[in-house]
């Protein structure tokens with residue numbers, strides 16, 4: 001996929017941050033020079049363009065846009081705050097205040113934000129796609145909201161662009177309380193709109209047994225894997241303890257570290 005970065009027609013506010021973003025994402029910058037996005041795409045033979053907006057980078061690809069938005073996290077944390085509704089991921093992970101959480105599949109960052117809200121501490125998010133990692137990292141960095149219970153946890157998320165296998169292999173034994181995976185489903189849930197543009201950019205590889213072994217070495221309390229309820233993935237990965245949630249057709253495979 002051939003992507004370029006440009007600025008909005010109104011220009012760029014912080015060029016030093018733009019330089020940092022370009023180095024994170026590893027894509028060429030094309031000056032806007034008053035041109036339409038269509039012109040820039042044609043002239044550069046590009047499939048998509050990332051616009052460095054004030055509120056965070058926005059990838060425009062055909063009719064679809066991809067950018068950081070904490071809407072799913074807002075709904076989940078809001079449900080807990082309003083109705084004391086238990087979040088299934090928090091339950092599966094057994095997350096408590098002060099727990100360290102390693103999210104090995106950051107994606108849009110919704111799970112990481114919910115984890116940061118409940119643990120009240122730093123959350124580490126690993127994402128192997130450099131495009132997703134850079135857009136989410138900078139979208140989080142530039143996110144502003146007057147809802148402090150949403151914006152404050154986002155400031156505690158550290159995003160790294162890395163393959164989680166590589167990252168895990170570099171961590172000491174028992175260095176995170178919970179290690180969490182939410183890989184791309186083998187069979188996507190068709191209704192999952194927020195993940196639709198992400199699917200084109202995401203790393204589709206399934207988890208390997210070796211990854212789970214590494215995660216068990218790095219985790220102090222639990223390794224948790226999210227999957228479709230009826231998927232064969234848990235069996236393949238040797239995970240027997242499964243928490244099903246009928247509400248959203250997903251399940252969490254739980255490995256307790258003794």
Ligand SMILES: C[S@@+](CC[C@H](N)C(=O)[O-])C[C@H]1O[C@@H](n2cnc3c(N)ncnc32)[C@H](O)[C@@H]1O
Nearest residue numbers: 105107108109110111127128163164182202203
């Ligand atoms: C289903 S999404 C995760 C959604 C996320 N839990 C959320 O709440 O937004 C899976 C993400 O994991 C990433 N991923 C897949 N394999 C990976 C790997 N080996 N290392 C790091 N990230 C990976 C994909 O690129 C994708 O962005």
